[in-house]
Amino acid sequence: MARAGLSPQVVVRAGADLADEVGFDEVTPSALARRLGVRAASLYSHVGGADDLRTRIALLALDELADLASEALAGRSGKDALVAFAGCYRDFAREHPGRYAAMQVRLSPEAAAAGPGGRHADLTRAILRGYGLTGVDETHAVRLIGSVVHGFTTLELGGGFDHSAPPPDRTWSRILDGVDTVLRSWAAPS
Amino acid sequence: MARAGLSPQVVVRAGADLADEVGFDEVTPSALARRLGVRAASLYSHVGGADDLRTRIALLALDELADLASEALAGRSGKDALVAFAGCYRDFAREHPGRYAAMQVRLSPEAAAAGPGGRHADLTRAILRGYGLTGVDETHAVRLIGSVVHGFTTLELGGGFDHSAPPPDRTWSRILDGVDTVLRSWAAPS
DNA sequence: TCTTTTGCCTAATATGTGTAGGTAGTCTAG
C-alpha cells in the first residue's frame, strides 16, 4: 500500500492551498483528506483536528505574509515604505484569499503568543520610522494603517467595490496619499 | 402538543441573537433549534437551510444597522455626520458582534440586490453632502470611509488592539479627525 | 362544525468529526 508522504507541514500547506481555491470555510478534514487522496482519519496523526488545522493554516499565512512584507520593506522608508507594505497586504489577499481569511481567525492566546502575531505589528512600526512618530502617536499610526489596509482589502475581496464605477486601484492610491498626509501631519507637534 | 409559535421572522431574529451570544459561526440549524425548543427539522418550514438562515440573518443585520445609521445621520452634516455614522457602525459591532459578522458574508447577487446593500452606500454618500464631493471623488470617499470604519471595527472586535497601551477610543477619534481632513482636502479642486 | 392550512413531529439518509486499534511500509542497530 503506497504511502502519501504526509507530514504536518504538508497537510497544513495543502490546507492553505485548498483554502485559497474553495474558501477558508470549506477547509475541513474530510475535504482536505479527499484532496490528498487519504482517509480523513489519517489526518489526525498530523494535526489535532479541525480547529487545530485552521489555527495552523492561520499561523502559516501570517508567517508567509510577514516574510513578504519584510522583504517589501527592505530599503524603503516613508511613503515609499507605506505603499510597498500596503500593496503587499492587498496583493497577498488577492492572490491568497483563503490564507488571508485564515489570518482573521481569533487565535487562542498561546497560539497568538507563540506565533508571528507580533511580527506584523513590528513591521508596521518599521514603516513609521520615516515619519518620526513615537510613543502613543506611533501606536495610533499603527492602528490607522492596519485599519485602512485591512478594511479596504476586506471590502475589495468581498466584492464591495464591484458595483460602482472607478477601478479600485485609483481609490487605493488616493487613500494611501491620504494616509501619508495624515501621518505627516501627526509627526508635527500637535 | 403545544406549538412554539415560530415564523421566519422569529427564527431569523433568534438566529441573530444567538449569533451575538456565541458567534456567527456557531449559528447552525441544530443549535438554533435547541435554543428554540424545537427539533432541527422543524426549522426547515421557515428557512431554506443553513445557508438561507445565514443569509437572512445578514440581511436582517444590514437592515437594522441601516435604520440606526439613518437615524444617527438625521440633521447632521460634515464632520458631525461622519463621527455619528462611524460611531454607529462601531457601536453596533460591539453590541452585536454576531450580527456584524453576519454582515460580512458574501451575499448572492440576488440577495444583495433585493436587500439593503445599497442603503448603506446611500447613507455613506449622504455624509459627503457636507463635503461637496461629487462624481468619482464621491465614490473614492465612500470607499475610504467604509475601509476605515470597517477595518478599525473588525480589528478592535478581533482583539487586535488589546495588547498595546492607549485606549482605542483615543485612536478612533484621531483617525476620524484624519479622515475629515482628507475629505476636506479632496473637496478642494485637485 | 367541517375543512383547510400549517406548525411541529418522527423516521431515515448522507455526510462530517473524532477515537481505537490493526497492518504494512520505513528506518536503525547490529
Place this chain on the structure above:
DNA sequence: CTAGACTACCTACACATATTAGGCAAAAGA
C-alpha cells in the same frame, strides 16, 4: 542483511449535523 522499533495509513465505529419525506394535531376560516 536481517530484527526490531517506529509510524503512516488503514478499517471500523460512535456520534453530531444537515436535510428530506411523510404524518398528526392544533389553528384558522367557511
